[in-house]
Amino acid sequence: MPISCTGLLRLLHLFLLLSSTLAAEDPIISRFQQYLQINTAHPSPNYHQAVDFILSQAKSLSLQSQTIEFAPNKPLILLKWTGKNPTLPSILLNSHTDVVPVEPHKWSHPPFAAAIDSANGNIYARGSQDMKCVGLQYLEAVRNLKRFNFEPLRTIYISFVPDEEIGGHDGAEKFANSEVFDEMNVGIVLDEGLASPDESYRLFYAERCPMWLVIKAAGAPGHGAKLYDNTAMENLLKSIESVRRFRASQFDLVKAGLKAEGEVISVNMVFLKAGTPSPTGYVMNLQPSEAQAGFDIRIPPIADQASLERRIAEEWAPASRNMTFELGQFKQKMSVYDENGRPILTAHDGSNPWWALLEGAIDKSNRRFGRPEIFPASTDARYFRLKGVPAIGFSPMANTPILLHDHNEFLNKEEYLKGIEVYESIIKAFASFAAETEKDEATKDEL
Template identity: 80%
Template sequence: MEMSFRNNRHLLLLYFLCLLLLTLAASEDSSAIISRFQHYLRINTAHPSPKYHDAVDFILSQAKSLSLESQILEFVKDKPVLLLKWPGKNPNLPSILLNSHTDVVPAEHSKWTHPPFDAVLDHTNGHIYARGSQDMKSVGLQYLEAIRKLKKAGFGPDRTVYISFVPDEEVGGHDGAEKFADSEVFKEMNVGIVLDEGLASPDENYRVFFGERCPWWLKIKATGAPGHGAKLYDNTAMENLLKSIESVRRFRASQFDLVKAGLKAEGEVISVNMAFLKAGTPSPTGFVMNLQPSEAEAGFDIRVPPTADEASLERRIAEEWAPVSRNMSFELGQFKQKVSVHDKFGKPILTAVDSSNPWWNLLEEAVKNANGKLGKPEIFPASTDARYFRLRGLPAIGFSPMANTPILLHDHNEFLNKDEYIKGIDIYESIIKAYASFVEHTRIEEGSRDEL
């Protein structure tokens, strides 16, 4: 009995030793994963001077460590699109595209607790503070980390998996994803499904998006005769512009009331927010106070959902917000990031989120298998590069696995918790494995593409 006890004790010690080694190995892996994320976040790709080539060089180093094929496309000088490829066993099957953008919005450094490009890990709460931690450098690196895990486990995809890192999403995507989606290279990729960015979720359910609002950037200009600051007269530039702003404000309130009452989600209404106001005659000390200006301008960021009547909105702008009768004019040229929310047949551009779309069913099951929960599918309240792929008839799903996280994209002190980041890698591992292993319904996919 004494010998048996010793053997059991030795086995128990061996078990705990193995457990300790596994824990240490996992800790080392997690530390390396977080370190790579911090490295990417520290590359300043904020507008107006994003360091795109530095970001591409770093991602290329990661691709090399994963033995992924790579290609740099430069549709516009100094705005590289990096395309990585994990070849599938059956290249005839439609491929998978995992898209992310490398650029981020500027940050007001003085408003941040930690410098926005230092990627500080606060050990008291586990948060990583950095511009781009949510939007959306996290997703780009999570794709690669998930592939790293799959390769380590010996998984080989049936479908080819592409990973794209595109520039300029934050300024409209015209020199990035739009040109990429229009290219011959993209056509030859034979893409069957696109994953792009989503939003953080304050609760335990991951948010997922099947469509999005598109931006109309509107500038309204009012003109009128200049006059003395003490003179009262009709149709001054400022008076007419203020009437316009009030009309816009009433429309905004009517849309916002629908959201507040719970009748519609944020992505289902037309949002209007004033982005700039320009008027007055400059002076060395500020503005000339006793001179009424002859011109006044205001800029508005309008977001239009796929269910909206675009023609009705344009009439409202022309007849109510900027009528010629009040010496008003408006511009929707360069200010209207016009990507229609409808296809050539006038139908809303939306990705199916029911049994008719096998990619949706696979996503639901994959998230569930990774112990995640999906919320109700939504229309994205802002705009992403996914719209350029949907315009080409492709299903595109917006998804960023960030649960129990405040929505801080474009905000001060943007952060993502390190544990949430690592959990997101497991979610993507499950999704990529499910998508890359999917070999059914290919005839349906090809038939649908022919119709488009």
């Protein structure tokens, strides 16, 4: 007897409902949801609940663990899986536990419910892409490797650090510059990458360093109706227009396909502060004597940072126009060069066996990857590269819109599960690598 359209719809609804129920009962997905449901958003991240959850997972995997506070109430979790040859430089799998704030009313699903859309399998939650997915995928990959009795040759460390979203100064920066890190003898670091809207994973060998700039203008106050030369507002507007032209020139290179986003200097104005406050708003017939604007600048390691700083001093904020500027306000100014004047990047050619191992492991998982990129923003990986340790940015999220820091951030559960398989392949390849690289030897000599 043929089934009616209504009957088919009912069967389809039943199938979707059953699929959703099964997904919710999948222990792998359930653990991911539990981690996402812990609210670690700034300004008051619940770090200690996240620590309890991670330590419970470490215990179930028989991993050694320690909790370190380089700053009060900002715990860092360090897990260890000792290798058969612990004298070889180790592997560090890094992730951060904190996430950015949310505007709940702008989400289609509660941002800390980790709800699964039964129609498409998307898991909606803050941190689903950035980057609680990666931290849990590390652990799930280790779980699977242990299930098949894999024994690593090299020691594997897994770190869950705080404060990445506010600069990482009390997290990865202090960790990378600690005796704890030196004693770990790290040979390679894996950290976060970005989702890819197409089927190819994205691999990052460097990143743009942040420079937060505040330009200030001063001038005599005057009546709102009079035209003056060199007023604070007029001088600031000239600077803003100069910055805008530079920004447009860099953006044009990206639009024309001549450079990737991570290869140009980005400049974005993030605040404008001026005016004389009044009980009802601002005084409208008084030109202010001070005005300032803030800019978020990101510089790739292939750029000339000294030239940019000259441009700021001579063109964007010249003293001749009563302008001053501050670089690195809010503790965000890093050089794109190391202490020897070399660009801070990780080799992504034949000179770096780790890169070849990563590409081979992804290939073995029947996944594709694009050409090496410079990360357009900043991650904790920069602190490890500053120490001379190679670091690669990678988050296995293909066919996924880039939604980090956006409303309705999500990761499809199938992509999440595929990512675990990929990390199994990568960890196995890295942990089985017996040869010592030139970098390994240099690191051991320094230690």
